[in-house]
Amino acid sequence: MATTYTLISSVTVGLLGASSIDFTSIPSTYTDLLLVSSVRTTRAAYHESLTMSFNGLTTNRTNRRLYGDGGSAASTNDTLMYGGQAAGATATASTFGNAATYIPNYAGSTYNKSSSNDSVSENNATNALSALNANLWSSTAAITQITLTPENSGTITQYSTAYLYGISNA
Amino acid sequence: MTTKLIVDCSTGETTEVELTAEEVKEREAMAKEYAAAKAAEEVVNAAKAKAKAELLDRLGITAEEAKLLLS
Numbered sequence: 001m002a003t004t005y006t007l008i009s010s011v012t013v014g015l016l017g018a019s020s021i022d023f024t025s026i027p028s029t030y031t032d033l034l035l036v037s038s039v040r041t042t043r044a045a046y047h048e049s050l051t052m053s054f055n056g057l058t059t060n061r062t063n064r065r066l067y068g069d070g071g072s073a074a075s076t077n078d079t080l081m082y083g084g085q086a087a088g089a090t091a092t093a094s095t096f097g098n099a100a101t102y103i104p105n106y107a108g109s110t111y112n113k114s115s116s117n118d119s120v121s122e123n124n125a126t127n128a129l130s131a132l133n134a135n136l137w138s139s140t141a142a143i144t145q146i147t148l149t150p151e152n153s154g155t156i157t158q159y160s161t162a163y164l165y166g167i168s169n170a
Numbered sequence: 171m172t173t174k175l176i177v178d179c180s181t182g183e184t185t186e187v188e189l190t191a192e193e194v195k196e197r198e199a200m201a202k203e204y205a206a207a208k209a210a211e212e213v214v215n216a217a218k219a220k221a222k223a224e225l226l227d228r229l230g231i232t233a234e235e236a237k238l239l240l241s
Contacts (some may be wrong), residue, residue: 009179018175019189019197025180051200058196153171153201164179 030166039086041080041154047121081135084119
């Protein structure tokens with residue numbers, strides 16, 4: 001990572017799993033944030049989407065997603081935000097979905113908060129999903145909390161990780 | 171017992187907290203909403219596939235031939 005990337009916090013999910021991962025009390029001292037995650041869930045499918053919310057709020061969220069599996073591509077609009085794809089329980093064993101979510105100007109109080117991510121569900125077979133997400137949280141509040149939650153009530157499994165980096169513009 | 175992982179960035183501490191009844195309800199509602207949206211999407215896709223097959227039949231061409239025409 002460039003020298004302007006600073007690790008704020010990280011987590012590795014333990015044996016019992018987790019229903020969500022919450023980064024709280026995020027310091028306001030950086031310019032942008034980068035959330036890097038590597039996640040697998042218990043959902044009985046090849047993949048599961050991770051929803052994302054800021055400051056514990058699930059309102060005023062919009063998303064446009066482009067995704068494809070190599071055979072077909074599609075796009076969706078939603079009134080939530082996505083933090084990337086996770087591998088599901090029927091994906092290749094010991095394989096995790098990866099995502100990198102960039103959140104610019106997170107600590108400002110003038111503009112709404114946009115974020116974008118690219119992710120892949122990872123699977124050593126034909127069912128693997130790549131996705132690009134453009135999210136908008138229509139709130140001018142500074143972001144102090146980021147929550148990742150599996151969309152289909154899957155549990156985040158052991159060894160899943162999430163790293164939150166702060167990025168300074170100087 | 172369903173728990174969420176809270177990472178406090180000011181202290182670096184990670185704690186496991188049990189979900190409230192409201193949080194569990196919210197997660198279940200989200201999963202239901204996804205299932206409904208997926209079911210609706212599948213209905214639309216099935217209708218599109220049927221219309222495509224009927225059109226190819228009327229034209230008397232295969233999907234590959236249609237692709238060639240449109241290229």
